[in-house]
Amino acid sequence: MTNPYTAPIPPAPRPPDIRPLRKRKRVWLGGAGLLFAGALIASPANDGKQPVEAKVKPATTITATVTATPEPGPTVTETVKAKAKPGPTVTVTRTAAAQAAGTGSNTSSNSGSSGVATCSIKSNSGNCYSAGQFCRNSDHGAVTTTAGGTPIKCTYSSNAWRWKYA
Numbered sequence: 001m002t003n004p005y006t007a008p009i010p011p012a013p014r015p016p017d018i019r020p021l022r023k024r025k026r027v028w029l030g031g032a033g034l035l036f037a038g039a040l041i042a043s044p045a046n047d048g049k050q051p052v053e054a055k056v057k058p059a060t061t062i063t064a065t066v067t068a069t070p071e072p073g074p075t076v077t078e079t080v081k082a083k084a085k086p087g088p089t090v091t092v093t094r095t096a097a098a099q100a101a102g103t104g105s106n107t108s109s110n111s112g113s114s115g116v117a118t119c120s121i122k123s124n125s126g127n128c129y130s131a132g133q134f135c136r137n138s139d140h141g142a143v144t145t146t147a148g149g150t151p152i153k154c155t156y157s158s159n160a161w162r163w164k165y166a
Contacts, residue, residue: 088142091120120144135161 017024095118119128121144124136128147135142135154140161143153153166 086138088138088140089121090142090144093118093120118145119147129163131163131165133163135163137161 121139121142122128123133129135129144129152130146131150131152139154140156141154143151143166144163145151151166152163154161155164157164
């Protein structure tokens with residue numbers, strides 16, 4: 001058994017050609033003869049046709065292109081006037097207390113004691129705002145009252161516009 005860690009033994013060199021020189025010459029002559037025979041067989045197949053010339057004469061081609069460029073038309077500009085953005089609407093409402101039917105006195109009571117209050121600014125749904133709710137953009141800085149009659153103001157605090165007690 002051979003050691004797997006040693007270099008492999010190279011193969012034995014090829015022995016010199018043992019054929020005599022005359023036999024090698026015959027192979028060359030046989031190949032040249034076949035080439036000559038193929039050339040003789042292919043030549044009568046032309047039937048007297050002339051070979052194609054390698055020179056190609058270029059044809060002269062003239063091309064003229066005319067492009068018409070249209071003139072630009074008139075520019076029409078429409079001027080639109082910007083409408084002014086309306087500011088917040090502040091409505092002042094006074095409440096009057098109703099007199100009791102059974103009493104004959106003509107004294108009027110304070111609006112806070114009547115229990116009936118109206119708010120001047122209402123939400124899009126028609127309800128009165130209360131403290132802590134977000135304000136609309138059109139209500140920034142405005143003052144109104146809650147449903148209970150307490151005044152509130154739209155102020156900016158904590159990165160938001162909110163209704164706060166005034």
